[in-house]
Amino acid sequence: MKVAVIGTGYVGLTTGVALAQIGHDVVCIDVDERKIASLRQGKAPFFEPFLADALDANRSRLYYTTSIKEGLVHGDVAFLAVGTPQNPNGSANLTYLHQAFASALSVLEKKASSTLLVNKCTAPVGTTESLSQEIAARGLSDQINLASNPEFLRQGCALSDNLYPNRLVLGGNAPAHETLLRLYAPIINQTFHLPAHLPRPQGLQQVPAFLVNTRTAELAKYAANAFLAMKISFINEVANMADLVEADVIQVADIIGADVRIGRAFLNAGIGYGGSCFPKDTLALRHMADTHGYHFKLLSAVIEVNNAQCIRVVEKLRDALGELRGKTIAVLGLTFKPGTDDLREAPSIPMIYHLLLEGANIRAHDPVAGDQARFVLPHKVKLCAEVQDTLEGADAVFIVTEWPLYQKLTPEVLKEKMRGNVVVDGRNCLDPRLFAGQMRYIGVGRGLKPEPEVPLSAQMVV
Ligand SMILES: NC(=O)c1ccc[n+]([C@@H]2O[C@H](COP(=O)([O-])OP(=O)(O)OC[C@H]3O[C@@H](n4cnc5c(N)ncnc54)[C@H](O)[C@@H]3O)[C@@H](O)[C@H]2O)c1
Numbered sequence: 001m002k003v004a005v006i007g008t009g010y011v012g013l014t015t016g017v018a019l020a021q022i023g024h025d026v027v028c029i030d031v032d033e034r035k036i037a038s039l040r041q042g043k044a045p046f047f048e049p050f051l052a053d054a055l056d057a058n059r060s061r062l063y064y065t066t067s068i069k070e071g072l073v074h075g076d077v078a079f080l081a082v083g084t085p086q087n088p089n090g091s092a093n094l095t096y097l098h099q100a101f102a103s104a105l106s107v108l109e110k111k112a113s114s115t116l117l118v119n120k121c122t123a124p125v126g127t128t129e130s131l132s133q134e135i136a137a138r139g140l141s142d143q144i145n146l147a148s149n150p151e152f153l154r155q156g157c158a159l160s161d162n163l164y165p166n167r168l169v170l171g172g173n174a175p176a177h178e179t180l181l182r183l184y185a186p187i188i189n190q191t192f193h194l195p196a197h198l199p200r201p202q203g204l205q206q207v208p209a210f211l212v213n214t215r216t217a218e219l220a221k222y223a224a225n226a227f228l229a230m231k232i233s234f235i236n237e238v239a240n241m242a243d244l245v246e247a248d249v250i251q252v253a254d255i256i257g258a259d260v261r262i263g264r265a266f267l268n269a270g271i272g273y274g275g276s277c278f279p280k281d282t283l284a285l286r287h288m289a290d291t292h293g294y295h296f297k298l299l300s301a302v303i304e305v306n307n308a309q310c311i312r313v314v315e316k317l318r319d320a321l322g323e324l325r326g327k328t329i330a331v332l333g334l335t336f337k338p339g340t341d342d343l344r345e346a347p348s349i350p351m352i353y354h355l356l357l358e359g360a361n362i363r364a365h366d367p368v369a370g371d372q373a374r375f376v377l378p379h380k381v382k383l384c385a386e387v388q389d390t391l392e393g394a395d396a397v398f399i400v401t402e403w404p405l406y407q408k409l410t411p412e413v414l415k416e417k418m419r420g421n422v423v424v425d426g427r428n429c430l431d432p433r434l435f436a437g438q439m440r441y442i443g444v445g446r447g448l449k450p451e452p453e454v455p456l457s458a459q460m461v462v
């Protein structure tokens with residue numbers, strides 16, 4: 001089929017590439033000329049594993065343009081995949097979505113054949129319905145049908161999540177369901193040509209597709225993110241308890257996660273969740289509940305716990321150093337998680353501001369954030385190109401993002417450059433046993449006195 005995707009961000013571009021991989025011809029449209037210029041040169045405009053290979057492998061089915069008119073003219077299906085950031089009051093900001101929708105409509109109303117317009121953006125319940133009403137009011141219902149197809153991909157494994165999703169959510173009327181089922185058939189039945197670099201997960205034969213109305217599709221997206229955020233805040237509260245009672249949160253997570261009703265995923269304690277989705281989507285869902293007169297108490301607690309978590313870990317650092325004023329802290333990892341160059345709502349940012357406010361000097365490193373970090377961090381922060389350089393003269397090292405290269409750090413390597421001996425592992429990604437007797441290791445919920453004989457994860461006896 002001929003497909004257009006409006007917005008070439010993390011969702012739009014990886015969706016476009018995945019649709020090309022399963023055999024469709026895809027036009028990727030963006031108002032950002034630099035992104036389109038980079039794509040035309042075969043370069044990915046942001047870091048996402050395997051994206052560069054996939055762009056190259058599918059180049060015969062991928063086209064790029066800044067012209068919505070040129071991009072939409074041939075499509076059977078057009079996706080809206082633009083940002084829906086957060087308003088100051090927590091609600092979703094639909095400005096980009098409304099702009100993209102208006103541009104799409106101005107082209108589609110003049111087009112001879114009909115088009116299924118699909119909203120892939122995370123948007124409040126009722127958004128698709130209100131856009132449909134606009135289509136109807138302009139007498140365009142025969143030409144344009146509108147669907148909601150929320151996206152569940154994770155940054156860092158976006159292509160794999162696109163090709164091997166846990167489920168597809170197809171929100172709309174019967175003709176919309178029929179078109180989307182045809183479009184996604186190779187994914188649903190896993191019949192496409194497998195990309196060499198992205199092997200199919202074992203046992204995956206069919207992907208379930210939920211055919212629902214647009215309101216259910218929209219709510220399901222927010223509910224999924226809120227539930228995952230809840231798991232994280234829950235385990236962070238257990239970790240804070242574990243610190244007080246000298247238990248180990250990783251072992252607790254292994255034990256409770258072994259119960260299939262709970263599951264081990266998203267039970268990694270740390271400095272809290274960040275990124276372009278969980279923070280804004282939890283706030284948007286709470287705002288949506290409020291506007292319907294419902295107080296979503298559990299969600300408020302999830303947000304509150306997350307806001308406090310990174311400060312709690314900074315407090316542990318302060319306790320270990322006596323005070324932060326004049327101390328040098330080596331911050332390792334700036335992105336909101338490994339595998340992405342995205343700094344949106346990264347916990348590293350409020351954490352660094354907090355440390356600066358208390359008078360600390362910051363040296364920081366990230367393997368991929370690059371120049372973007374310079375734009376979001378104050379100039380006082382010394383950005384270093386190498387880990388070793390970051391550690392120079394540091395009183396403490398603070399791991400904020402669990403990039404694999406930090407997981408290899410040993411006391412020997414750290415002590416070579418550091419002045420002090422405090423290691424704050426904000427992601428529980430190091431083995432505390434390695435530091436026993438050599439450096440002061442502080443994890444999140446690893447107990448106040450980590451003992452050398454404590455295994456890294458709970459041991460099973462079968
Ligand atoms: N990032 C994720 O992991 C993720 C996962 C699932 C769902 N989502 C949701 O998907 C949507 C997109 O998120 P994203 O992270 O890909 O956003 P993004 O900010 O990375 O990309 C959006 C792109 O849209 C372009 N754009 C804006 N207005 C445009 C217009 N009128 N015409 C053409 N292009 C336009 C921007 O230039 C940008 O390149 C959001 O609603 C988000 O909540 C994101």
Ligand SMILES: O=c1ccn([C@@H]2O[C@H](COP(=O)(O)OP(=O)(O)O[C@H]3O[C@H](CO)[C@@H](O)[C@H](O)[C@H]3O)[C@@H](O)[C@H]2O)c(=O)[nH]1
Nearest residue numbers: 151152153154155232266267268272273274275277336337
């Ligand atoms: O056990 C865990 C798991 C994650 N995190 C943190 O949670 C945040 C989000 O992580 P992740 O969910 O892996 O990244 P995203 O790319 O933001 O993906 C989420 O947000 C997307 C946007 O809506 C959804 O599509 C995905 O399904 C959903 O996982 C990051 O800061 C992680 O460090 C933890 O602290 N502990």
